[in-house]
Amino acid sequence: MSQTAEHEASNETSEHVREIGHDEFDPIGTLTLIGIYFLILVFLWFFMYFVEFLGNDPTVVSGTLVFLATGARSA
Amino acid sequence: MNIHTYEKLWLVAAMVLIVGFIATITYGSVGLGITMVGDQQDTVEPTELDDERFSDPRVAQVGENEYEAYVTAQMFSFQPDPIEVPEDSEVTFYVTSRDVIHSFSLVGTNVNTMVIPGEVAEMTVEFDEPDEYGVVCNEYCGPNHHNMEGMVYVVPEDEFDLTELDAEAPGEVETGDDIDVTATVENRLLDPIETTVTLEIGNETVSEDVTIDGGETDETTFTVDSAQLGEGDHEWTVTVDDHTDSWTVTVADELEDDDADDDADEESNENTDAGDDADDGENGTEDETDTDETESDASGGDGE
Amino acid sequence: MTNTYIESFPAEAKVVRAAFYSSFLALAIGGLFGIIQTLHRTGYYRFMDSADYYTVLTAHGVLLAITFTIFFLVGVFTWATTTSLDRPVEDIRFTWAWYGLMVVGTVLTAIPIFAGFTDSEMSASVLFTFYAPLQGHPLFYFGLVLFVVGTWLAGVDWFRSWWAWKQEHPDKRIPLPTFMVLTTTLMWYIATLGVAAAILLFLLPWSLGLVESVNPLLTRTLFWFFGHPVVYFWLMPAYMMWYVMLPKISGGKLFSDPLARVVFVLFLILSVPTGIHHQYLDPGIAEGFKFIAMTNTMFLLLPSLLTAFTVVASMEHGARQRGGTGYLGWLKALPWRDPVFAGMALAGLMFAAAGFSGMINAGMNINYLVHNTFWVVGHFHLTVGTAVALTFMAVTYWFLPQVTGKALWNRSVALGQVVLWFVGMTFMSNAMHRGGLLGIPRRTAEPQYDGFEFEAAVGSVGELDAQIALGGALLTLSLVLFFANVVGTALNSRSDDLPANEYADTLSGPSDAPLVLDNLKLWTAIAIVLVIFAYSFPLLSIIERGGLFGPELTELPVHIGLGLEYLWATTISTVTTASETVVALGAEVNW
Ligand code: HEM
Numbered sequence: 001m002s003q004t005a006e007h008e009a010s011n012e013t014s015e016h017v018r019e020i021g022h023d024e025f026d027p028i029g030t031l032t033l034i035g036i037y038f039l040i041l042v043f044l045w046f047f048m049y050f051v052e053f054l055g056n057d058p059t060v061v062s063g064t065l066v067f068l069a070t071g072a073r074s075a
Numbered sequence: 076m077n078i079h080t081y082e083k084l085w086l087v088a089a090m091v092l093i094v095g096f097i098a099t100i101t102y103g104s105v106g107l108g109i110t111m112v113g114d115q116q117d118t119v120e121p122t123e124l125d126d127e128r129f130s131d132p133r134v135a136q137v138g139e140n141e142y143e144a145y146v147t148a149q150m151f152s153f154q155p156d157p158i159e160v161p162e163d164s165e166v167t168f169y170v171t172s173r174d175v176i177h178s179f180s181l182v183g184t185n186v187n188t189m190v191i192p193g194e195v196a197e198m199t200v201e202f203d204e205p206d207e208y209g210v211v212c213n214e215y216c217g218p219n220h221h222n223m224e225g226m227v228y229v230v231p232e233d234e235f236d237l238t239e240l241d242a243e244a245p246g247e248v249e250t251g252d253d254i255d256v257t258a259t260v261e262n263r264l265l266d267p268i269e270t271t272v273t274l275e276i277g278n279e280t281v282s283e284d285v286t287i288d289g290g291e292t293d294e295t296t297f298t299v300d301s302a303q304l305g306e307g308d309h310e311w312t313v314t315v316d317d318h319t320d321s322w323t324v325t326v327a328d329e330l331e332d333d334d335a336d337d338d339a340d341e342e343s344n345e346n347t348d349a350g351d352d353a354d355d356g357e358n359g360t361e362d363e364t365d366t367d368e369t370e371s372d373a374s375g376g377d378g379e
Numbered sequence: 380m381t382n383t384y385i386e387s388f389p390a391e392a393k394v395v396r397a398a399f400y401s402s403f404l405a406l407a408i409g410g411l412f413g414i415i416q417t418l419h420r421t422g423y424y425r426f427m428d429s430a431d432y433y434t435v436l437t438a439h440g441v442l443l444a445i446t447f448t449i450f451f452l453v454g455v456f457t458w459a460t461t462t463s464l465d466r467p468v469e470d471i472r473f474t475w476a477w478y479g480l481m482v483v484g485t486v487l488t489a490i491p492i493f494a495g496f497t498d499s500e501m502s503a504s505v506l507f508t509f510y511a512p513l514q515g516h517p518l519f520y521f522g523l524v525l526f527v528v529g530t531w532l533a534g535v536d537w538f539r540s541w542w543a544w545k546q547e548h549p550d551k552r553i554p555l556p557t558f559m560v561l562t563t564t565l566m567w568y569i570a571t572l573g574v575a576a577a578i579l580l581f582l583l584p585w586s587l588g589l590v591e592s593v594n595p596l597l598t599r600t601l602f603w604f605f606g607h608p609v610v611y612f613w614l615m616p617a618y619m620m621w622y623v624m625l626p627k628i629s630g631g632k633l634f635s636d637p638l639a640r641v642v643f644v645l646f647l648i649l650s651v652p653t654g655i656h657h658q659y660l661d662p663g664i665a666e667g668f669k670f671i672a673m674t675n676t677m678f679l680l681l682p683s684l685l686t687a688f689t690v691v692a693s694m695e696h697g698a699r700q701r702g703g704t705g706y707l708g709w710l711k712a713l714p715w716r717d718p719v720f721a722g723m724a725l726a727g728l729m730f731a732a733a734g735f736s737g738m739i740n741a742g743m744n745i746n747y748l749v750h751n752t753f754w755v756v757g758h759f760h761l762t763v764g765t766a767v768a769l770t771f772m773a774v775t776y777w778f779l780p781q782v783t784g785k786a787l788w789n790r791s792v793a794l795g796q797v798v799l800w801f802v803g804m805t806f807m808s809n810a811m812h813r814g815g816l817l818g819i820p821r822r823t824a825e826p827q828y829d830g831f832e833f834e835a836a837v838g839s840v841g842e843l844d845a846q847i848a849l850g851g852a853l854l855t856l857s858l859v860l861f862f863a864n865v866v867g868t869a870l871n872s873r874s875d876d877l878p879a880n881e882y883a884d885t886l887s888g889p890s891d892a893p894l895v896l897d898n899l900k901l902w903t904a905i906a907i908v909l910v911i912f913a914y915s916f917p918l919l920s921i922i923e924r925g926g927l928f929g930p931e932l933t934e935l936p937v938h939i940g941l942g943l944e945y946l947w948a949t950t951i952s953t954v955t956t957a958s959e960t961v962v963a964l965g966a967e968v969n970w
């Protein structure tokens with residue numbers, strides 16, 4: 001019931017082969033996984049924005065700003 | 076509070092992501108000029124829509140390559156449909172609803188807006204190449220929502236005009252009288268156009284070259300001698316570029332009384348006579364059926 | 380001798396069980412409608428008129444997104460407060476009362492929805508967003524109100540437990556599960572003010588004919604004031620399960636209690652001032668307001684990204700204690716054969732994918748690409764339809780024995796069920812996302828048009844439809860297995876050999892968390908201030924533009940006096956100018 005109850009070894013934790021305390025635990029596996037996730041996110045973001053979105057012309061623009069940004073595109 | 080070094084690292088990475096996302100979007104807005112549908116337009120009365128734009132949904136030219144499209148969405152259609160604009164143009168759509176919430180979304184593009192009654196969505200779009208786009212309503216608007224669709228055609232420069240043609244002639248004349256066919260041609264472009272107004276009647280074809288200034292309306296009247304046509308029904312068609320208007324004139328020995336019967340209605344020769352036409356269709360004469368077809372052809376042509 | 384929930388709290392276990400069963404009933408009916416929609420849209424099997432599709436869709440949305448999720452989570456929250464405070468509810472009759480109110484509300488809402496299938500005058504095929512001027516039968520709105528009031532009272536119940544507990548333990552930290560319940564409830568109170576205002580001030584009187592019209596943009600904005608945070612109302616209980624159950628089931632401990640608290644505090648303060656991100660493409664709302672909503676939304680990613688780390692690290696802790704090694708090899712040491720673990724872990728994995736499509740949705744201008752397309756449907760079947768629903772189903776396999784005192788009917792079937800859901804959803808939601816990029820609209824009975832076709836650069840619409848139908852079929856099969864287990868368990872006899880009612884211990888415990896984190900008043904105040912910042916100007920401007928009761932009735936009620944109106948006008952224009960200046964400045968920086 002309370003958190004301490006857990007120490008009275010329930011059958012689910014019996015598969016423990018070792019006890020790892022707070023200071024010994026180094027979540028390097030998590031860092032690896034989440035690093036991969038980060039890279040996927042960055043890649044997909046750029047892909048979605050610059051390929052899928054900007055490639056999906058035409059897009060809603062305000063004429064003057066585009067004019068400023070791209071020189072004389074909409075002459 | 077102690078946070079593990081790796082988690083601190085991840086915290087930083089997460090912030091980089093977040094700031095990076097915001098930066099990309101800002102670049103899109105500021106650098107590329109991508110503009111959100113906003114509150115630029117004043118509100119309107121959805122049930123009336125009697126302002127100059129939405130009382131007559133259409134495409135209008137406002138600058139050399141600049142057009143405005145006034146579009147209304149209503150259960151379960153868009154007006155005008157199709158919408159036709161030229162290539163290499165900058166088109167500003169003004170879209171509003173007459174009833175519930177719809178959307179106006181050009182399939183396969185980033186042109187997409189909610190259409191909310193009372194509000195006017197403004198979107199400026201550049202069309203470079205000739206193309207055609209389907210339009211869907213992607214907001215549920217009632218039991219036939221899935222049938223709500225339209226088209227946008229981006230046509231080559233030389234195929235594009237904003238010409239309005241309306242031709243009139245009496246429905247019935249007495250043999251020997253002149254038939255005046257008047258073609259009213261409005262050029263809604265800013266630049267003048269040179270074109271030819273052609274009338275086909277019986278097996279006669281007459282035409283006249285006209286130059287119409289931007290925003291001007293030209294009236295051309297062709298006078299035909301009814302005696303030459305002879306007694307009976309004669310179909311006539313006025314053509315300007317790919318716009319046509321067509322009707323039938325009856326040449327009779329003696330004009331019947333106005334209040335006589337069904338036939339009398341035919342005197343009115345406005346294209347709004349669809350009802351009369353249908354009546355005649357029921358009578359089932361070959362001739363009339365032909366007329367029907369021609370008329371629907373003509374109105375199809377008008378639309379495009 | 381076991382120590383299950385039902386033994387410790389027999390009276391509460393009954394309510395929790397009732398809440399779960401109500402939620403499963405909604406899941407069963409809603410799921411049935413899900414497969415009907417799938418087959419109808421894709422054209423594989425159409426047995427009803429397309430007009431009825433929208434009645435089905437209304438029922439699917441309401442039953443799954445509102446009824447299924449919320450009934451389940453009130454059960455979980457009641458379990459969480461009683462278990463972590465180790466005390467029964469203050470008054471079980473009160474608990475039954477709010478449960479009863481929620482049931483009555485659901486039934487009243489369902490009546491007009493289902494009447495839509497008959498020839499009767501009554502109907503409410505307005506979808507679960509009920510955007511005016513589409514109008515449902517008054518009973519629909521009334522039922523929703525009762526349901527929400529029921530959840531408010533449930534919140535009162537949880538707070539009462541905490542207050543009583545605090546009297547007896549003045550110096551103790553709020554136990555983590557209770558902390559999560561309380562922050563989520565506070566967020567819910569703020570969020571539901573929007574929908575309550577929309578319904579009570581406008582939609583209900585309007586459907587009763589008391590007022591002639593409404594301002595569609597206003598009621599829509601009030602809906603989304605509620606509509607975004609409601610997704611966190613669904614998600615928070617799932618997060619809670621990931622924080623307090625998953626580490627334990629993995630054989631480890633929660634990596635960080637303090638960070639878990641930080642995450643829930645962030646959700647409390649950031650969930651509500653973001654709703655306008657559903658309205659990026661709405662005319663009548665200035666771009667500046669949309670930008671502010673986007674910034675808030677993007678920062679709202681932070682607690683979810685933190686959760687990803689903390690939860691995975693907790694799992695890793697378990698895996699390493701179970702003997703796992705290596706950079707990724709530890710993943711093999713996780714208890715994948717345990718349906719409770721497998722279901723939650725797969726749900727979490729799908730949520731990672733959902734996070735990605737959510738980031739796209741959140742991007743203000745890229746929203747043009749995906750808004751109201753099938754992409755969005757793909758997105759939220761990953762979030763609420765999997766991260767939440769699959770977590771709930773998986774954790775049901777742990778909860779059922781706790782609240783019935785009976786052993787789970789069949790663990791292998793349970794494992795098959797969660798895997799099947801994962802596979803089915805992979806097919807369905809992936810194809811929905813791709814379909815959305817082609818411009819296929821959502822909420823459409825027959826997305827096949829006369830004038831044009833959707834063009835796929837890779838694959839074809841036919842292939843996408845096939846995947847959606849296949850995915851839908853697998854999901855339906857998964858649901859059948861789920862209900863087999865629920866019913867099978869209910870029919871089992873009582874067992875003495877059940878796991879105890881426990882949740883995860885922590886590696887870094889509450890004592891590491893700054894005390895201020897438990898200061899709920901402070902966080903609530905900040906949340907309210909942020910909401911006022913984010914919403915008052917947009918709301919005032921919408922009212923100023925379209926009137927409180929819609930554009931047709933401009934000179935109707937509400938006179939606030941000229942002075943005040945002038946004040947509004949100037950503040951609004953000041954804000955607009957300010958945001959324009961910011962944009963302009965940004966522009967210069969960018970050159
Ligand atoms: C058997 C499993 C399911 C199937 C086959 C399924 C299928 C679908 C389909 C095809 C749609 C899109 C309809 C359209 O936009 O035209 C839809 C919408 C939706 N689904 Fe599901 N779904 C399932 C489970 C779920 C679950 C578990 C949830 C939430 C817990 C959920 C929540 C929703 C919501 C909120 C909508 C949007 C309703 C609207 O647009 O008004 N679905 N579903």
Ligand SMILES: [Cu+2]
Pocket residue numbers: 177178212213214215216217220221223
């Ligand atoms: Cu629609």
Ligand SMILES: [Cu+2]
Pocket residue numbers: 606607608610654656657
């Ligand atoms: Cu949202």
